[in-house]
Every structure is written in structure tokens, then in C-alpha cells.
Amino acid sequence: MADIADTQNKTAAAEAETPERRQTPRWIITLASVACLLIFWEIFGRDVNPVFGSYPSAIAVAFWELVVTGQLWSALFESLQPFFAGYLLAIVVGIPVGLVIGRFRTAEAALGIYITAGYAMPLVALVPLLILWLGLGFKVKVAVVFLMALFPICINTWLGVTAVPKTLIEVGKSFVAPDFVILRRIVLPATLPYIMAGVRLAVGRAVVAMVIAEFFTTISGLGAVIINSANNFDTATMFVPIIVLMVMAIGLNSLIGFVERKVAPWQAEIAGRDRE
């Protein structure tokens, strides 16, 4: 029996290796794609009036100026505090709420509608109200980021729980595991891929929320750099924080992917990433 499994593993490994060697590494393809975009942007961006658009080399120069003056780092530091506070709070609240709603039908019936509705909430319209409640400072920014990031995490966790195979829960039941133990030791690990997908989706929403908060409450951080340079028709500088934020989102995404492979290694092993 052991021999059969070994042979199977070996053939699987051999199959996985052969196409790997012939294929171009993914990062080279990504790098080539980015290079193409930058070249085209550089060529055609130069023909546009610098108020209406910009191009990579001008943005790079603006970036360097912001770095040298220290403006970029202080703005980034200012922005990241409410960003991470709100985002982490959304994870800490969203996952347990999603688990409970997904697992218990009473909780689902009582709270599910608020989560579904909350996802579609026009948050920008509510910012003035939030300012009345929480002021113009740090707290309101955390609240805006939290409210934007919470719902994708919560909904994904909830959907993930409903997708847990019934038989796995019956394994818990047949060994007389209490509800809480089934939730923590069976439902939670089985839901992890969905949770991580929600946590990833929330990164983008949290970045948008952070900029919204900086526009509509006290103008601060990277949002302030965007507004000030836009008001001065300095389009190249305006692009710097936007690109920094997008790069940061990409970085966070791969960090989450790394964490996912650490906490749920079995998932990457089971799920096939074999694609054309």
C-alpha cells in the first residue's frame, strides 16, 4: 500500500517538474507586462499636456523629490496608522461574525441582512454623519476603513462556512464535539481559503476607504499629497501617492498569500494551480 502511494507521489512530482522547466517563470511575464505598459505610457504620455496627464519618468522625478524632502514618508506614515487600525479591526470582527452567521441559522436570519446591506452601503454619503459622531481625526478615519473592509471579510467567511462539507461537521458530531469545538477545529480551518480571499478583497477596499477618509475628514497623509498637488496642477506629483498605494496593495496581497501558505499549507497542496 505504502509503495503504491509512493509511486503515485513520485509520478505526480515528475509530472509537476517537467512542464515547470519549460515554462517561463511567472515573475518574468509580469515584469515584461509592466515594462511594456511603462514604455507605451512614456511614449504616448509625453504628447499630453502635463496638466491633463503625466508619464513615468516625470512621475519618477516627482517621486524622488517627495522622497528627498521626506514628505512621502511622513505622509505614508500618517496614512498607514488609520489604515492598519481599521483593516485589522475589520479582520478581528469580520471573521468571528462571519463564522457565527454561517454556522447558526438564528444568527444568519437575524444578522445576515445587515451584512448583505452593509456591503452595498454608500459609505461616502455617510462620512459627514460619521464626522458628527467621531470628529475629524484619527477615530473617524479608522471607522471609515473598518466599515469598508469589514463586509467583504464577513461575507466571504459566511459563504465559506456554508460551503464546508456536511460530512466533516458530522465527523465532529459523531465524536461528540461541542458546537464551539466544531466551529474552531473544523469549520474555521475548512473556511480558511474563503476567509483569506475576503481578507485580500478587503485590502483594495481599505485603501480606497483610507483615501476617502483623508479627502473628506482632516486632509492628511497621502490623500493630502494628492489633493494639494492636484490643486497646483502638478499632475506628476499627484500620481506618486496613487502609485505608491497601488504598489502597497500588491505587496499586502502577496504578504497575505504568504501567510495563507503558512497557516493553510494543505490548501496549496490540494488545490491544483495547473493551468494553461
Added chain:
Amino acid sequence: MGEVSFHDVSKRFALRMDGELHHVQALDRVSFKVADGEIVALIGPSGCGKTTALRVAMGLDASTAGRVTVDGREVKGCGHDRGMVFQHAELLPWLNALQNVMFGLEMKGLRGGELRDTAEKYLALVGLSESKNRRPHQLSGGMKQRVGIARALAIDPSVLLMDEPFGALDAQTRESLQAELLDVHARTKKTILFVTHDLDEAVLLADRIVVMKHGRVHDIMEVPLKRPRGDLGIVRGTPEFAETRYKIWRELHDDTTVVH
């Protein structure tokens, strides 16, 4: 100890099909007994209620009338006096073989060294000591089901309940696991109630075979093969095996009311 009794167990399902409510009588006054240390097979065409009967005995489904008792105590929900082996093993994919066996034991309250030692002992019983660190997807189908059996046996239940445990395995693996199950039974003397749709398996393993049809017990048959059964390949060649197999085959096919 490990005596299971079904006393007039009935179960009705309400099923909504095409907007109409249908009532399905999954079990209709099912009564039979499994003696301590006995192996009993539940066999019948699909939809005959054999799996439902097993699930009611496990406590995963409730009966609508009648009761199941294990050693005289009425079954109300799941309990550590019964160990369940699922059709597709149903190991937790994030735990390795040893941790899967430990899971059931932890639920029973074992901790520390006792927990680990017991789990290792039962993995050794099914011959998987060397694969204890493998996660389910690194195990073959037969190895997974062995872990499933070890997990159920480890909690030392009075009764082992098995739902088509070898149904999803290839023929060769199935044969070796059938022989191993008899070996485990000889060593542990556990009462075993198992569901199967495989006539050969029922005759090879069971002391008695409960034939079910349309949610009712159609017949209960003794298997005239003595224990230990020895080489199952040889058992297959005996006239007793052929005769019993044919008798059950006739019973399963002798049904004028069912239109196929």
C-alpha cells in the same frame, strides 16, 4: 459489551420535489439485534434505508418512531460508545494521520502522553505507524480508510458502525482491507454493524446479513462460515460462500413490485 437493538424504528422524511411535498418512508418498523462481538451486514438496493438505519444508530439522524439501544441504553444523539467509519473516510485535511486519530480521542477527553500513545497504538493496529505524519492527500484511498478505522476504534467504542467503508476503493485494496478488518475484529472483538451494497463483502465478513428493502427488514440470514475465516480468497471458493451469495442475490432480485 456491545449489543445493538433496533426496536420498531421508523423514519419519515418530508421532501420537496417540483414544488410538491413528498413523504418518504425511509425506515418502516425496522427491528433486529446485533449481539456482542458479532459482525452484521446491512444490505439492500440503494434507497432501501440501510444507511439511514446506520445513521439513526449513530445518532446523526433521529428516528420518528421506535428506538435503538446500545447495551440497553437508548440512543439519543452521538456518543463515545459508538465509533463511526464514514464512506469516504472523511479525514480532516489539515491534520496528519496521527492528529486525525488524536482528534476523536481529544473529544473523549484524553490529553498529553496518553492521547499520543493511544493514537499511535491504533495507527499501528491498522499498519500505518510509518505514515503517521502524512496529511490525507498524501495517503492512498485505502490508507485514508485505515486512518478512518483507527480513529473510530481508538475511542474504544462498544460498537463500530461503518457506512460502505470499502465502497469507494479499488478491488485489490478492498480485498486487503476486508482481510484486515477481520483481523482487527479478531483482536478487538468489537461489535461491527456495516452497510454495504457488495454481496461478496457481506458474505465474507458478516456473521449475519440483514437484507433491507423499501425501508423494511426483508430477511435476516445466517452466514454458515466459521471463524476465523482465514484466507478470504479460499473462502470465496467454498460452496457455502457461493450458496449464501446466491441466496441473497435471489432475495435482492426477487421483487416484482420494483420496476427498473
